[in-house]
Amino acid sequence: MAQPTLDCRGLRKVFGDLVAVDDVGFHIDAGETYGLLGPNGAGKTTSISMISGLLKRDGGSITVDGEEMTTINLAAKALIGLVPQDIAVYPDLTARENLVFFGKLYGMSGKALQSRVDEVLEIIGLADRAGDRSDDFSGGMKRRLNIGIGLLHKPNLLILDEPTVGVDPQSRNAILESVEQLSSAGMAVLYTTHYMEEAERLCDRVGIIDHGVIKAEGTRRELVQMVGEHDRIRLETTSGGLQSAVAALSELPSVVEAGAGDGLIELLVTEAGEHLTKILSIVTEAGVAVAGVDIDEPNLESVFLHLTGRALRD
Amino acid sequence: MKSLTIAATNLRRFIRDRGNIFFVFIFPMLLVLVLGASFGGDFNARLAVVTEPGGDLADDLVTRLEAIETVNVVSVATEEAAVRGVERGELEAALFIPADYDESITAGTPVNVQFLSRSGQEGNSLRSNIESAITQQAVVLRAARFSESEGLATFTEALAVAGQAEANIGPVNVEVTALGEAFSLDLLGQFDSSAQTQLLLFVFLTSLAGSAALIQTRRLGVAKRMIATPTSVRDVLLGEGFGRFLVALVQGLFIMIGTWLIFGVDWGDPLLATLILLLFSLVGSGAAMLMGSLFSNDEQAGGMGVLFGLGLAALGGCMVPLQVFELISPGLYNVAHITPHAWGLEAFDSIVLSNGTIGDIAVFLAILAGYALVFYALAIWRLRVVLTR
Ligand SMILES: Nc1ncnc2c1ncn2[C@@H]1O[C@H](COP(=O)(O)OP(=O)(O)O)[C@@H](O)[C@H]1O
Ligand SMILES: [Mg+2]
Numbered sequence: 001m002a003q004p005t006l007d008c009r010g011l012r013k014v015f016g017d018l019v020a021v022d023d024v025g026f027h028i029d030a031g032e033t034y035g036l037l038g039p040n041g042a043g044k045t046t047s048i049s050m051i052s053g054l055l056k057r058d059g060g061s062i063t064v065d066g067e068e069m070t071t072i073n074l075a076a077k078a079l080i081g082l083v084p085q086d087i088a089v090y091p092d093l094t095a096r097e098n099l100v101f102f103g104k105l106y107g108m109s110g111k112a113l114q115s116r117v118d119e120v121l122e123i124i125g126l127a128d129r130a131g132d133r134s135d136d137f138s139g140g141m142k143r144r145l146n147i148g149i150g151l152l153h154k155p156n157l158l159i160l161d162e163p164t165v166g167v168d169p170q171s172r173n174a175i176l177e178s179v180e181q182l183s184s185a186g187m188a189v190l191y192t193t194h195y196m197e198e199a200e201r202l203c204d205r206v207g208i209i210d211h212g213v214i215k216a217e218g219t220r221r222e223l224v225q226m227v228g229e230h231d232r233i234r235l236e237t238t239s240g241g242l243q244s245a246v247a248a249l250s251e252l253p254s255v256v257e258a259g260a261g262d263g264l265i266e267l268l269v270t271e272a273g274e275h276l277t278k279i280l281s282i283v284t285e286a287g288v289a290v291a292g293v294d295i296d297e298p299n300l301e302s303v304f305l306h307l308t309g310r311a312l313r314d
Numbered sequence: 315m316k317s318l319t320i321a322a323t324n325l326r327r328f329i330r331d332r333g334n335i336f337f338v339f340i341f342p343m344l345l346v347l348v349l350g351a352s353f354g355g356d357f358n359a360r361l362a363v364v365t366e367p368g369g370d371l372a373d374d375l376v377t378r379l380e381a382i383e384t385v386n387v388v389s390v391a392t393e394e395a396a397v398r399g400v401e402r403g404e405l406e407a408a409l410f411i412p413a414d415y416d417e418s419i420t421a422g423t424p425v426n427v428q429f430l431s432r433s434g435q436e437g438n439s440l441r442s443n444i445e446s447a448i449t450q451q452a453v454v455l456r457a458a459r460f461s462e463s464e465g466l467a468t469f470t471e472a473l474a475v476a477g478q479a480e481a482n483i484g485p486v487n488v489e490v491t492a493l494g495e496a497f498s499l500d501l502l503g504q505f506d507s508s509a510q511t512q513l514l515l516f517v518f519l520t521s522l523a524g525s526a527a528l529i530q531t532r533r534l535g536v537a538k539r540m541i542a543t544p545t546s547v548r549d550v551l552l553g554e555g556f557g558r559f560l561v562a563l564v565q566g567l568f569i570m571i572g573t574w575l576i577f578g579v580d581w582g583d584p585l586l587a588t589l590i591l592l593l594f595s596l597v598g599s600g601a602a603m604l605m606g607s608l609f610s611n612d613e614q615a616g617g618m619g620v621l622f623g624l625g626l627a628a629l630g631g632c633m634v635p636l637q638v639f640e641l642i643s644p645g646l647y648n649v650a651h652i653t654p655h656a657w658g659l660e661a662f663d664s665i666v667l668s669n670g671t672i673g674d675i676a677v678f679l680a681i682l683a684g685y686a687l688v689f690y691a692l693a694i695w696r697l698r699v700v701l702t703r
Contacts, residue, residue, distance in 0.1 A: 052542050056702055071702045074544035082542040088535030092327055104319045105543040149539070 003066055004029050005157050005188035006051065012059035013046050013212075020046045022212040025060070026205075028157070033179070033189040035203030037196065037300060039312055043212035044192040045085055048161050051190070052082045065156055078107065081155030085162045085192075087146045091135035095126050095145050098134060099152060106153035116152060123178055124148040140171030147175060151182070158182060159190045164198065176202060196300045196312055208304055215307040220300065227298040227306045230256055231272035235265040235283060236292035245286035249279060257302075259311035266311045268302050316545045320553025321560070324527060328561060337520070342565050345516055346572035359406040359440050362390040362399055366413040371420075371451070375411065378447040385443055400430055407431035407440045419455070428489045445488055509579045510662035511632040514594060514655050517566045519623035521598025524558030525615045528606025528697075538701055547698040555603040555690060562595035582665030586672060590661045593682040597654045600689030607696035630655025654685045 004027035011024040021043040028034040036044045049055035051062055053069050053076060062069040067076040089098045099117045108116060121127040124144040129137070134145055147163055160179065164172045179202055183189050193199055199206050200220055207217040216223055242260035249258045249267060254275045257268040265283065269275055272295045283290055304312045328334050363379065365372045380387045388405065390396040396408035410428040412418075418425035429444060431437030531537045531554065540550050570587060573579035581587040601622070609615035627633060630653030639647040650656045661678035664670030 054538055054542055054702060071541075071698075072546065074546065077542060078544040080542070082539070084535055084539060084542075086535050088539040090323070090327060090534065090536060092330055093323070097323075097326075101319065101323050102539070102543065105316060105540055105545045107544060 002029075003063075005032075006034075006062075006064055006190065008047075008051055008060065008062040010060035011047055011050055011057055011062070013043075013050060013055065014058050020212050021050070023060075024207075024209070024212070024214050026207050026214070026217060028188045028190055030156070030188050031183060031186045032204045033183045033191055033202050035199040035206040036190070036192040036209050037194070037199040037203075037206050037304070037312075038192075038209035039194050039310075042194075042209045044209060045161055046212075047209070048082075048159055048190065048192060052080050052159055053077050054082075078153070079156045081150035081153065081158045083147050083150035083158070083160045083163055085165070087142045089134050089142065089145055089149065092133060094131050094133055095121065095137075095148075096130040098145060099148060102149045103152045108153060116154075120148045120151050123151065125174060138168075138171075140167045143167050143171060144175065147178070155187070157188045157190065161192050162194070163191075164193070164195070194312060196304070200300055206300065208300070208307060210304075210308050216303065223300060223303045224298050227268065227302050228256075230268045230270055230298055230302070232296050232298045232302045233267040233269050233272050233276070233279065234294040234296070235267070235280075235288075235290050236294070237263055237265060237283075237288050238291045239287065239289045241287045245283045245288045248282050248286055252278065252282070255279070257305045257309060259305045259309065261311035264311065266301060266305050268298065268305055316549040317553035317556060320540070320545075320550060321556040324554055324557030325560065328527070328557065337523075338561060338565055339568065342516075342568045343572065345512070345569055346576065348512075359384060360386045360388050360404070361440055361444075362388050362396040362405050362408040363411065364390055364393050364396050364408065365411040365415075369411075369413070369416040371416040372411045375415075375447060375451055378450060379409075379444065382443050382447070385440065397430065400432060407437055409444060426489045441488065448488070508662075508666075509573055510581070510666065511627075511635075511655075511659060513566060513569055513591070514630075514658045514662075515623070515627040515632040516569070517562050517591070517595060518598045518601070518627060518655065519620070520565060521558060521562045521595065521602050522605060522619035522623045523616065524561065524599060524602040525604075525606035525609065525619060526612040527558065528554050528603060529609060529612040529615055532606075532610065532700070533612075537697075541701055547701060548694050551603055551607070551690070551694045551697050554606070555599045555693070558602055559595050559599035562598050563592060566591040566595060580666055582662065582670070586665045586670070586675060587662070589672075589679065590658060590665075590675070590682075593679055593686065594654065594658045596686035597682055597689065600686045600693065603693035604689050604696065607693045607700060610700070626653045627655055629653050631659050636660075654682055657681045657685075 006028040008027070009025040011021050012019070013021040024043070024047050026034060036047065038044055046055065050057040050060075051069065053071050053073060056071055064076050064079045067073065067079065069076040090101070093101065096117060099120060100113060103113045103117060118127070121130050124147060126141060126144060126148070129141065134142060137145065143163060143166075147160065150158060150160070164175055167175065176198065179189060179191065183202075189202075191198070191202055203220075205217065205219055206223060207214045208223070209215070216226060242263075242265055246258045246260045246265060249255050249265070252275070254270050255267055256270065257266075259266045265288075267279065269279070276293070276295070280290060280293070301312050304310070361379065363376050365376065376387065379385055390399065390405075390408070393410060396405065396410070399405035400408050408430045410430070412425060412427065415425055415427070427444075427448075429441055431440060528537075528551075537550060541547055567588065570581050570591065574581055602619075605615050605619060605622075609618065629650055631639065631650050632655050636647065636650055636656060636659060639650050657678045661670075661675040661682075664674050664678070668674075
């Protein structure tokens with residue numbers, strides 16, 4: 001079997017008393033998109049920083065195409081395109097100037113650089129705004145420029161850290177589409193998100209990470225099977241007091257898991273149809289106003305709930 | 315190579331900011347004017363003359379003084395104002411002509427004019443200017459007296475009358491008062507500091523402001539992103555530093571050439587002066603990079619920059635000459651040499667005052683290079699720590 005593009009094992013990072021990343025390991029093959037799905041503070045960015053050689057690790061090993069990654073191994077860094085979570089571009093330079101600058105740092109030059117910059121501007125949909133300063137851009141356009149910089153040198157491994165945060169739906173869709181295209185062109189992609197939908201749509205395999213630990217890993221199918229033959233109920237609410245409602249619901253024998261966050265109550269239930277009335281009355285008694293009900297098959301959100309007892313969005 | 319890319323981008327961003335045009339060209343231009351006016355070659359000594367109105371001979375003396383090209387006669391209302399002006403260094407000297415000047419001279423009695431200056435070269439040369447003006451006046455008076463005694467044809471008679479005339483003109487004594495000790499005055503007025511000290515102070519101070527650029531690059535996340543590319547921390551720092559080094563060098567050259575062309579300020583051998591400036595700019599940019607790696611808040615760094623910039627300059631002899639330190643305490647003189655400024659000044663003193671050669675200043679240049687090296691090395695080490703922890 002060919003070696004994976006990224007192979008990391010036993011990654012560990014400690015900040016003072018906090019173990020931010022603990023024994024994280026996975027591999028990504030060429031053409032594969034791997035998702036790290038977890039809430040804020042789960043350790044996604046810390047893991048990615050170690051993988052891209054920005055952060056010293058306290059344990060574990062990382063190889064990119066067989067090259068060991070360290071903070072000073074430039075050959076390994078040359079194989080990676082990193083799209084950091086926070087937009088990292090010069091606001092007073094134009095889109096093109098930003099791309100050319102980073103292109104040169106990736107070792108490109110001359111005509112090859114110029115034509116690649118044009119290509120990338122097309123990919124990120126900024127060709128007609130190439131000469132504008134990036135601080136004149138909308139949030140979505142800045143995000144796309146941020147991504148474009150990571151694509152310039154056609155890396156073997158593209159790492160995207162929550163690239164769609166704070167982006168309008170149209171830009172988000174454009175971003176997801178380009179990731180799909182890059183992956184089908186053979187790039188290995190590491191994609192972190194706390195949006196279940198993105199992980200489901202993009203990723204061939206997903207690692208569910210919480211408190212620095214990968215709780216489970218597999219394809220969507222494999223992960224959802226872990227949850228068993230349950231239904232997922234999602235209640236949209238318009239008032240507070242969700243935690244007491246969740247506590248009351250957890251008492252019901254039919255409720256396997258219950259969690260709340262972001263104005264939503266997420267339940268994993270046996271025989272949703274039979275118990276829905278009971279569930280609604282308990283929620284109402286707890287003083288929570290329900291604005292909508294959604295019953296569905298389990299998804300990655302349910303898996304997270306099942307694994308951690310908490311909702312993914314908090 | 316990567317460093318040059320980073321330096322070029324640093325400069326491009328620097329130039330794009332309109333405020334920096336002021337910083338690089340207009341501000342040094344102001345400094346050129348200030349330095350030129352203070353240290354330029356065709357500079358006239360300002361002499362205050364205090365006199366009572368109405369005396370023909372006193373007025374005649376003032377006119378004679380005004381005719382001297384290197385003297386700028388300033389009329390000052392009161393004696394006190396004149397003394398204060400000299401104390402503050404606004405005037406080089408003051409001359410007090412008493413109210414009975416005309417009367418005494420005509421009557422043939424001795425009269426005192428008082429001359430007040432700060433001790434030093436300028437005071438002395440002004441004093442001899444004044445004395446020669448008085449002598450000229452006396453000669454004319456004698457001639458006038460001589461022709462007054464009309465109808466004398468023989469040489470002996472003429473000679474006798476001339477002697478008589480001489481006796482009839484009261485002698486003028488110039489009574490000289492020097493103000494205080496030389497070095498205490500240097501402490502007061504800043505007129506004895508040189509254009510070189512001002513240049514070093516300025517270049518270092520404005521270099522330190524460059525730390526803000528590095529901090530901004532860090533805060534934007536761009537510094538981190540740069541080291542996610544195959545670019546070493548060293549190249550990032552050298553690139554950022556090189557951009558600031560060029561800014562400092564251009565500013566310094568602008569000031570040197572400007573003051574030299576317009577005001578004839580003496581910088582010594584131009585190549586050696588440029589070399590000193592170049593190394594000192596390296597030191598300044600190195601210090602800026604170190605500060606930019608130590609602080610993560612550019613306002614904080616800005617404040618510390620002004621503090622360090624002025625503090626090191628003061629300690630290093632840019633405000634009070636090193637010679638004064640030497641007079642006050644040898645210990646202080648030694649401490650001053652902790653600063654790069656002191657070594658820069660030693661180098662400048664050598665080439666400006668004693669026609670020093672490259673051999674004479676090699677040690678100073680090497681020490682400055684050492685400072686630059688240490689600052690850059692510490693900055694690289696520190697930046698690596700803050701970017702990868
Ligand atoms: N430089 C740091 N110093 C101390 N704690 C940190 C640092 N970076 C991250 N953390 C902590 O480590 C945990 C994981 O953070 P992070 O990797 O950013 O999570 P995520 O990207 O999944 O939101 C969080 O609790 C965060 O507060
Ligand atoms: Mg993160």
